[in-house]
Amino acid sequence: MELLQRIYDMTAIGDIIAAPESLLMIFLAGLMLYLGIVKKYEPLLLVPIAFGMLLANFPGGNMGVVKVGDEMELLEIAREYGIMNFIYYALIKTGFLPPIIFMGVGALTDFGPMLKNLRLAFFGAAAQIGIFSVLISAVAIGFTMEEAAALGIIGGADGPTAIYTTIKLAPHLLGPIAIAAYSYMALVPVIIPLVVRFTVTKKELLINMKQQDKSYPSSRPIKNMNALKIMFPIVIGSVVGILVPSSVPLLGMLMFGNLVKEVGAITGRLYQAASDTIMNAATVFLGLSVGATMTAYAFLNTQTILIIVGGFIAFAISIAGGIFAVKIYNLFAKKKINPLIGATGLSAVPMASRVANEIAIKHDPSNHLLQYAMASNISGVIGSAVAAGVLISFLS
Numbered sequence: 001m002e003l004l005q006r007i008y009d010m011t012a013i014g015d016i017i018a019a020p021e022s023l024l025m026i027f028l029a030g031l032m033l034y035l036g037i038v039k040k041y042e043p044l045l046l047v048p049i050a051f052g053m054l055l056a057n058f059p060g061g062n063m064g065v066v067k068v069g070d071e072m073e074l075l076e077i078a079r080e081y082g083i084m085n086f087i088y089y090a091l092i093k094t095g096f097l098p099p100i101i102f103m104g105v106g107a108l109t110d111f112g113p114m115l116k117n118l119r120l121a122f123f124g125a126a127a128q129i130g131i132f133s134v135l136i137s138a139v140a141i142g143f144t145m146e147e148a149a150a151l152g153i154i155g156g157a158d159g160p161t162a163i164y165t166t167i168k169l170a171p172h173l174l175g176p177i178a179i180a181a182y183s184y185m186a187l188v189p190v191i192i193p194l195v196v197r198f199t200v201t202k203k204e205l206l207i208n209m210k211q212q213d214k215s216y217p218s219s220r221p222i223k224n225m226n227a228l229k230i231m232f233p234i235v236i237g238s239v240v241g242i243l244v245p246s247s248v249p250l251l252g253m254l255m256f257g258n259l260v261k262e263v264g265a266i267t268g269r270l271y272q273a274a275s276d277t278i279m280n281a282a283t284v285f286l287g288l289s290v291g292a293t294m295t296a297y298a299f300l301n302t303q304t305i306l307i308i309v310g311g312f313i314a315f316a317i318s319i320a321g322g323i324f325a326v327k328i329y330n331l332f333a334k335k336k337i338n339p340l341i342g343a344t345g346l347s348a349v350p351m352a353s354r355v356a357n358e359i360a361i362k363h364d365p366s367n368h369l370l371q372y373a374m375a376s377n378i379s380g381v382i383g384s385a386v387a388a389g390v391l392i393s394f395l396s
Contacts, residue, residue: 015059021296022057028299029054029291032183041186042351045159048284049182052291056084064295065175088289092174095167097286098160099253104279105160105381106257107271109349111232112225113374120341120372124379126325127345128387130155130318134310135391141306146170149391151307154181155314156384157188158347163290164250165388168396175293176304180311188351191312192343193359195319200339204327205363207338209372216335226262233259240386246396247389251382319343322376340369344377347384353377 016022029050036046056064062082068089078086091097114121131152138148146169153165154177162181166174184191196205222228233255240251257274260267298304322342330336340356353373360367 012059012061019059019296021300022059025057025294025296025299026054029057029294035186041189042182044283045182045287046186048287049179049291052084052288053179053294054291055288056292056295063292065289065293067172084289084292087285088292091285092163092289093167093171095164095249097282098164098167099249100278100282101160101286102250102385103253103257103274104282105349106233106254106259107261107275107279109254109258109261109378109381110374111229111258111378113371114376114378115225115228115232116222117372117375120337120375121379123322123325123329123337123342123376124345124381125383126342127318127322127376127380128156128383129321130314130316131384131387131391133317134314137313138306138310143306144170146395147173149395150177151310152314153177153384153388153391154184154311155318156347156380156387157181157185157315157318157352158381158384159185160286161250161347161384161388163286165391168392173303173307174290175295175298176307177311178290179294179299180308184311184315185348185351188346188348189355191315192319192352192355195316196323196340196343196359199320199323200343202363204330204339205360206367207336208364208367209338209341209369210367212335212337229262230259233262236382240389244386244389244393246393247386250385250388254381254385315346318346321345338367338369338372341373341376344373345380345383346377347381349377349381350374352380 032046032050032053035041036043036050052063055061063084065085065088066081068077068081068085072080074086074090077089133152134155135145135148135152138151139145143151150162150166150170150173153162156162159178159182163174163178166177170177237248237252237255241248260270260274322345323339324342325345326337326339326342330339338360340360344352344356346352353370356373357368357370360369
């Protein structure tokens with residue numbers, strides 16, 4: 001009997017019975033794994049986050065992220081609190097991984113569609129309205145300014161930006177904000193059609209951008225696109241560095257990643273590392289450690305529910321903001337724009353563009369919007385990073 005008792009004490013069964021709320025978190029982790037693996041909703045992000053969440057909620061596994069003393073060194077954290085806390089405090093809490101991931105995103109991004117259609121880039125800025133709308137609302141219901149800013153940034157639909165902003169302003173909310181941001185990014189194929197259904201008419205959905213280009217051709221064609229692509233990250237990085245220096249860790253790394261891509265063969269090894277090896281490793285560590293913050297104690301409270309609801313509202317307002325910005329533009333312009341392009345002002349690249357393109361083709365098989373939607377979509381990445389920099393400057 002003593003042996004059986006020792007075997008029972010070795011298992012997590014007794015701890016689970018004593019704290020059954022961990023079962024709910026394990027169920028939520030399983031649901032997220034299902035969405036990532038079976039439904040293929042952002043699997044590169046949801047799978048590691050969900051698995052980190054799963055590991056963190058097995059009692060006694062010592063894999064959940066906990067609050068440690070500010071004076072503790074990394075070696076002490078590793079010894080006392082385990083590997084996951086070491087990864088979290090070394091790579092996440094320091095703000096190291098989000099800029100590294102932005103470097104990889106930059107290396108995978110082609111700014112060509114945006115440079116060819118610069119007027120469409122403004123709708124990426126308009127889509128950031130969700131960030132500031134929810135910020136004001138969150139303050140009104142009791143969140144601090146810092147917490148409200150971290151909540152509102154979910155409306156930018158950019159996981160690394162949301163994580164980076166939260167680390168700087170409200171690190172105690174990192175778990176629920178990261179889960180909300182990445183979950184809604186994964187649900188872009190559901191949320192965009194839902195918002196479009198209530199905000200865009202069938203006549204507007206049938207606006208064909210290629211026909212508009214033929215009817216109103218550009219008077220200033222770009223003569224040397226390759227040179228422009230190389231100059232763009234240098235110029236944008238410099239301008240943002242002067243105007244919003246707090247955005248440089250994110251936007252600067254984004255532009256560096258893009259620069260090594262556009263320079264060509266002479267920086268090919270750097271491009272390969274940024275877009276492949278480094279990016280993949282950073283994504284694994286980010287996902288696992290962020291998921292590990294989602295323990296029952298941190299997640300199951302009223303504040304988390306408000307964050308999830310507020311994040312959805314911010315997301316929906318951002319989509320609607322881009323759509324209505326296009327509608328207003330069309331009132332005064334001869335060359336019309338399909339409002340679906342405004343819906344892609346989010347940073348969820350390229351999923352938002354693919355979703356908009358699928359909706360357009362559904363109504364008109366010849367109406368291919370992908371390259372136009374990418375112009376707004378890519379500018380949304382820049383817009384959300386700048387918005388995050390502004391918030392950090394004012395509130396930190």
